[in-house]
Amino acid sequence: MKPIKVGLLGLGTVGTGVVRIVEGHQEDLQRQTGSAIEIAKILVQDKSKLRNISVDVDKLTENVWDVIGDSEIDIVVEVMGGVEATKAHILTALGNGKHIITANKDLMAMHGAEILAKAAENNCDVFYEASVAGGIPIIRALVEGFSSDRITKIMGIVNGTTNYILTKMSQEGAAYADVLKEAQELGYAEADPTSDVEGLDAARKMTILSTLGFHANVALSDVEAKGISKVTKEDIQYGKKLGYEVKLLGIAENHDGHISVSVQPTMVKNSHPLASVNGVFNAVYVTGEAVGETMFYGAGAGELPTATSVVADLVAVVRNLKLGINGRTVQAPYKEKKLKTDEQIASKNFILLHVEDKAGVLAQITQIFAEHEVSLESVFQHPNKSNPKAEIIIITHDANQASMKNVLNQFESMDVIHAIKSVYRVEG
Ligand SMILES: NC(=O)C1=CN([C@@H]2O[C@H](COP(=O)(O)OP(=O)(O)OC[C@H]3O[C@@H](n4cnc5c(N)ncnc54)[C@H](OP(=O)(O)O)[C@@H]3O)[C@@H](O)[C@H]2O)C=CC1
Numbered sequence: 201m202k203p204i205k206v207g208l209l210g211l212g213t214v215g216t217g218v219v220r221i222v223e224g225h226q227e228d229l230q231r232q233t234g235s236a237i238e239i240a241k242i243l244v245q246d247k248s249k250l251r252n253i254s255v256d257v258d259k260l261t262e263n264v265w266d267v268i269g270d271s272e273i274d275i276v277v278e279v280m281g282g283v284e285a286t287k288a289h290i291l292t293a294l295g296n297g298k299h300i301i302t303a304n305k306d307l308m309a310m311h312g313a314e315i316l317a318k319a320a321e322n323n324c325d326v327f328y329e330a331s332v333a334g335g336i337p338i339i340r341a342l343v344e345g346f347s348s349d350r351i352t353k354i355m356g357i358v359n360g361t362t363n364y365i366l367t368k369m370s371q372e373g374a375a376y377a378d379v380l381k382e383a384q385e386l387g388y389a390e391a392d393p394t395s396d397v398e399g400l401d402a403a404r405k406m407t408i409l410s411t412l413g414f415h416a417n418v419a420l421s422d423v424e425a426k427g428i429s430k431v432t433k434e435d436i437q438y439g440k441k442l443g444y445e446v447k448l449l450g451i452a453e454n455h456d457g458h459i460s461v462s463v464q465p466t467m468v469k470n471s472h473p474l475a476s477v478n479g480v481f482n483a484v485y486v487t488g489e490a491v492g493e494t495m496f497y498g499a500g501a502g503e504l505p506t507a508t509s510v511v512a513d514l515v516a517v518v519r520n521l522k523l524g525i526n527g528r529t530v531q532a533p534y535k536e537k538k539l540k541t542d543e544q545i546a547s548k549n550f551i552l553l554h555v556e557d558k559a560g561v562l563a564q565i566t567q568i569f570a571e572h573e574v575s576l577e578s579v580f581q582h583p584n585k586s587n588p589k590a591e592i593i594i595i596t597h598d599a600n601q602a603s604m605k606n607v608l609n610q611f612e613s614m615d616v617i618h619a620i621k622s623v624y625r626v627e628g
Pocket residue numbers: 209210211212213214215243244245246247249262278279280281282303304305330331334387388389390391500501502503506
């Protein structure tokens with residue numbers, strides 16, 4: 201049996217997992233596809249680097265052309281990361297008739313439309329299941345499983361590094377910097393972890409999910425992203441006391457074609473299934489008009505979970521090759537994109553204020569909420585005996601973002617408010 205030849209761009213965390221699964225599951229893969237799958241060439245930066253997998257050195261190359269220009273190679277698996285140079289390699293490979301599998305969310309969030317168009321021109325497949333939520337087959341669920349429904353909301357814990365950090369801070373009182381270092385050592389974090397902790401990685405994943413879920417061409421610049429670098433132990437502890445866990449959530453909503461997409465640290469009620477998604481695990485909570493609420497859970501990063509999705513894409517491409525139906529990955533035409541205004545985005549909010557502890561202060565604060573028609577669910581006060589300052593936590597009912605901005609602007613200028621310590625969206 202003539203094997204299907206695969207070229208791998210990258211042999212880091214994910215690439216190593218791909219080699220392990222293709223070699224270790226070869227018999228099962230052959231049974232499922234009717235073909236042997238051979239990793240014929242592997243692009244790396246440095247051939248002499250010590251690796252934790254043994255590969256035939258003749259397969260390693262530092263020249264990308266040995267992969268994307270090799271006429272024997274049918275499928276290119278891109279697990280090297282990067283955007284501009286990588287995009288150029290992928291477009292060239294597509295031009296050479298190669299099918300593409302990528303785990304690269306940065307690339308797909310920024311240039312997905314162009315890459316898919318080039319694939320269509322060349323009757324090639326482009327699959328990118330591993331680009332969102334590592335080992336969870338969420339892209340297939342949105343594209344195939346829910347093709348009959350209209351998705352109204354996608355809420356996801358889609359960054360393993362930040363979920364790992366927040367979990368350790370919540371459960372062990374660990375310090376932010378120490379846990380970040382651990383996540384890097386475990387291979388969860390991006391090469392530059394700023395994109396994890398500042399919410400950019402999650403924003404890229406939410407761009408992909410909302411584009412697929414809402415059939416709209418959502419751009420990365422449409423996503424409002426805020427990370428976890430300002431989340432304090434104090435916020436986490438206060439949240440816990442009131443029955444919430446702090447999670448970095450991607451939240452995409454679609455009401456009658458009006459869309460909003462954001463990434464932000466969120467107070468998630470303990471009773472909500474997303475509150476108990478811990479460690480490097482990811483989960484995506486999808487609500488559809490017909491199906492109702494659903495949740496997908498699993499490992500969101502790491503060598504083997506991520507490689508599982510990559511190799512599943514490989515199986516899909518090989519099956520398509522057998523059937524002669526490659527090039528079907530093109531999206532249906534997008535619907536017109538209408539982004540929600542601040543007046544159309546509503547949520548409950550958690551606000552922690554440091555205020556002067558004297559008569560009438562609470563009345564002044566609640567008056568401001570009333571003026572902007574923000575209704576309050578509850579107010580808690582923690583007096584501080586050692587100084588004339590109190591901590592007040594306010595939970596609002598659903599309030600629109602425009603009103604909340606007005607309230608917070610007014611708080612900035614009030615003498616009795618010493619600090620707006622934190623503001624979180626509340627879910628659940
Ligand atoms: N790590 C994870 O859990 C997940 C990662 N991803 C995505 O998968 C992709 C790969 O991630 P990961 O495996 O962690 O990355 P790593 O940094 O571990 O590995 C990158 C690999 O690509 C090679 N490489 C990088 N740049 C070049 C270049 N310019 N020329 C040639 N080779 C190059 C490196 O070579 P060398 O080994 O010689 O340095 C290395 O083998 C990224 O897009 C990432 O966002 C997606 C989901 C989860």
